[in-house]
Amino acid sequence: MPTQTSQPAFVLVRPQMGENIGAAARAMWNFGLDRMRIVAPRDGWPSQKAVAMASGAGRLLDEARLSPDVPDAVADCSYVFATTARQRGLTKPVYSPEAAMKLAAEKIAAGEKVAVMFGPERAGLENEDIAKANAIISVPVNPAYGSLNLGQCVLLTAYEWQRQVAEIDHEVVEMGKADWATGVEIEKLSDHFEDRLMEAGFFYPPEKAPNMKVNLRNLWSRMALTNADVQMLHGIMRQMVRWKKRGEE
Amino acid sequence: MPTQTSQPAFVLVRPQMGENIGAAARAMWNFGLDRMRIVAPRDGWPSQKAVAMASGAGRLLDEARLSPDVPDAVADCSYVFATTARQRGLTKPVYSPEAAMKLAAEKIAAGEKVAVMFGPERAGLENEDIAKANAIISVPVNPAYGSLNLGQCVLLTAYEWQRQVAEIDHEVVEMGKADWATGVEIEKLSDHFEDRLMEAGFFYPPEKAPNMKVNLRNLWSRMALTNADVQMLHGIMRQMVRWKKRGEE
Numbered sequence: 001m002p003t004q005t006s007q008p009a010f011v012l013v014r015p016q017m018g019e020n021i022g023a024a025a026r027a028m029w030n031f032g033l034d035r036m037r038i039v040a041p042r043d044g045w046p047s048q049k050a051v052a053m054a055s056g057a058g059r060l061l062d063e064a065r066l067s068p069d070v071p072d073a074v075a076d077c078s079y080v081f082a083t084t085a086r087q088r089g090l091t092k093p094v095y096s097p098e099a100a101m102k103l104a105a106e107k108i109a110a111g112e113k114v115a116v117m118f119g120p121e122r123a124g125l126e127n128e129d130i131a132k133a134n135a136i137i138s139v140p141v142n143p144a145y146g147s148l149n150l151g152q153c154v155l156l157t158a159y160e161w162q163r164q165v166a167e168i169d170h171e172v173v174e175m176g177k178a179d180w181a182t183g184v185e186i187e188k189l190s191d192h193f194e195d196r197l198m199e200a201g202f203f204y205p206p207e208k209a210p211n212m213k214v215n216l217r218n219l220w221s222r223m224a225l226t227n228a229d230v231q232m233l234h235g236i237m238r239q240m241v242r243w244k245k246r247g248e249e
Numbered sequence: 250m251p252t253q254t255s256q257p258a259f260v261l262v263r264p265q266m267g268e269n270i271g272a273a274a275r276a277m278w279n280f281g282l283d284r285m286r287i288v289a290p291r292d293g294w295p296s297q298k299a300v301a302m303a304s305g306a307g308r309l310l311d312e313a314r315l316s317p318d319v320p321d322a323v324a325d326c327s328y329v330f331a332t333t334a335r336q337r338g339l340t341k342p343v344y345s346p347e348a349a350m351k352l353a354a355e356k357i358a359a360g361e362k363v364a365v366m367f368g369p370e371r372a373g374l375e376n377e378d379i380a381k382a383n384a385i386i387s388v389p390v391n392p393a394y395g396s397l398n399l400g401q402c403v404l405l406t407a408y409e410w411q412r413q414v415a416e417i418d419h420e421v422v423e424m425g426k427a428d429w430a431t432g433v434e435i436e437k438l439s440d441h442f443e444d445r446l447m448e449a450g451f452f453y454p455p456e457k458a459p460n461m462k463v464n465l466r467n468l469w470s471r472m473a474l475t476n477a478d479v480q481m482l483h484g485i486m487r488q489m490v491r492w493k494k495r496g497e498e
Contacts, residue, residue: 026396027401029391029394029396030390030391030394030395030396030397030401031390031391032391055396056394056396057394057396091475091477091478098412139408140411140415141279141280142278142279142280142281142411145278145279145305145306146279147275147278147279147304147305147306148279152276152279152401152404155401155404155405156404156405156408159388159405159408162389163347166389193485196489197485197488197489199492200488200489200491200492201488201491201492202484202485202488212481215477215481216481219478219481222473223472223473224472228464229468232461232464232465232468233468235451236442236446236451239446239449239450239451240445240446240449240489240493242449242450243448243449243450243493244489244492244493244496245496247493247494247496247497248496248497
């Protein structure tokens with residue numbers, strides 16, 4: 001059974017080696033985190049190598065939620081961080097682990113669901129994954145030598161989470177009770193706009209289309225949209241389509 | 250050659266596996282630390298396994314100072330920390346990694362020489378070693394599960410050193426070749442959407458129209474939009490209108 005504490009989910013996106021998934025579980029549990037989610041692990045699931053490495057934190061693997069893709073993994077989350085080592089040319093807030101876990105703690109105290117995504121060992125997260133996040137976490141490593149591995153990145157982030165909750169244990173942050181849109185709502189909004197705009201011929205020329213789509217998705221996920229905002233944006237698109245159809249009759 | 254920055258020495262006391270010495274070198278150099286000292290490594294020195302694991306941080310191993318015992322290793326230091334996982338029943342100040350590295354930074358800035366000792370993988374430092382230290386560093390791990398290894402302990406301590414000496418990194422936003430939109434640009438965007446949506450019959454029923462318009466303007470102005478975002482949103486609306494007009498021809 002997971003612990004009852006409120007905490008972010010840690011999402012391992014397309015992890016490659018089972019050993020590293022096990023090491024991530026240990027790193028998390030060292031700091032009291034036990035909500036692991038795993039997206040499309042390269043070598044299948046469950047993993048004997050993960051279990052062997054997780055010694056004592058194996059429960060996290062048993063209880064890990066497996067997802068086929070990132071949208072499924074963060075569908076219930078209203079705020080998603082992406083950890084990256086390099087600059088990616090996407091317009092997004094970039095936080096240190098400390099600032100990010102402080103923000104996460106505030107959001108979770110206000111009732112939001114928060115996730116942190118970690119990319120595959122070799123290449124890290126794809127821009128497509130990062131576009132689905134609200135903000136970036138970047139560990140300020142030595143510019144002459146950045147070689148944090150997956151387990152180390154999970155460790156530092158979990159450590160900062162623990163530091164932040166230890167500090168705000170006493171002062172619980174009160175925030176205005178807005179109903180933030182969840183990941184699945186943002187995903188549906190993105191799909192809706194993308195589909196209609198495709199129909200309308202917006203993504204032109206074809207060679208630029210993939211990049212235009214990423215930028216558009218990045219726009220929606222970067223904005224702190226409420227339920228009401230999402231409904232209004234859906235309504236705008238539906239109305240434009242209705243208007244077009246009326247013109248055709 | 251070691252870097253010219255002032256920094257604490259990290260002393261690995263009787264480390265067992267070469268791999269862990271290599272991992273410690275990487276962890277240190279990730280955060281700009283390059284003064285390693287090694288006391289009586291179990292498997293001899295130099296170590297091929299350490300070199301293989303240190304990839305890119307091998308210089309730290311070449312330059313590491315080898316000592317036969319702890320007194321020799323810290324002979325030139327005026328303040329020594331000992332990292333421990335458990336309480337040892339010794340009367341000594343106990344610091345978190347954060348507080349310890351803050352203190353270390355202050356002492357080093359005042360011209361003192363500071364060392365941090367890390368014990369062997371299995372058992373940690375002996376009480377005899379700890380007795381030679383001025384203070385203890387204890388990482389606040391999950392009381393139900395403390396399983397930090399040598400490399401992880403070095404990583405967290407090095408990370409905290411870097412945090413203490415680095416400029417406090419507040420939120421920075423990574424700008425993907427974009428500037429923030431100005432007030433007048435947001436105003437024009439609002440006008441554009443309002444005009445077209447009026448034409449399209451979006452603001453309905455009439456008694457709700459003023460409120461809907463306010464909500465829409467509020468949405469654009471609340472979002473941190475860049476120039477590029479504003480252009481994309483203009484483009485979306487223009488394309489929907491073009492699409493409608495094509496339908497009419």
